[in-house]
Amino acid sequence: MNQLVRLLIFVSIGILAAACSDPDNATEAARPDPFAHLTAEQQEILQQGQARANSCAACHGPQGISRNRMYPSIVGLSESEFKQALLDYRTGERTNPLMSPQARGLSDEDIELLAAYYALLSSG
Numbered sequence: 001m002n003q004l005v006r007l008l009i010f011v012s013i014g015i016l017a018a019a020c021s022d023p024d025n026a027t028e029a030a031r032p033d034p035f036a037h038l039t040a041e042q043q044e045i046l047q048q049g050q051a052r053a054n055s056c057a058a059c060h061g062p063q064g065i066s067r068n069r070m071y072p073s074i075v076g077l078s079e080s081e082f083k084q085a086l087l088d089y090r091t092g093e094r095t096n097p098l099m100s101p102q103a104r105g106l107s108d109e110d111i112e113l114l115a116a117y118y119a120l121l122s123s124g
């Protein structure tokens, strides 16, 4: 009898431990980090790009998704399309009274960074 009680306690502790650990696993799985798969270099681009893209967000929306029909969404363009568009605005190949002055303020490094940043957002 004594042994049976001990066995019951042992089993209950086992069930309790399993019950307690399960919700932990469930919360881990329910909140995956969307950028966890990125390399350290990509995380860096994400951080720097976000800071550089603040001024762009005023027109093109946060994450490049525009909420205003006057401005196109800029997420979803390929990295090379994105780069080419900015280079064209900067040289005057492509002109727009709102966008041209924005592009003229960008260095080559800015354009590289922004193109890589928005391409990352598109892929995420």
Ligand code: HEC
Residues within 6 Å of the ligand: 053, 055, 056, 057, 058, 059, 060, 070, 071, 072, 073, 074, 077, 082, 085, 086, 094, 095, 096, 098, 099, 102, 106, 114
């Ligand atoms: C004052 C508003 C404004 C700001 C700020 C702005 N843009 Fe634009 N952008 C526009 C408009 C308007 C267009 C569409 C121009 C056209 O039709 O040629 C455009 C077009 C673009 C395009 C081309 C989209 C396509 O589909 O070809 C890219 C890329 C772009 N912007 C990137 C940027 C980036 C990067 C920044 C920040 C450095 C920025 N823009 C800041 C207004 C803005």
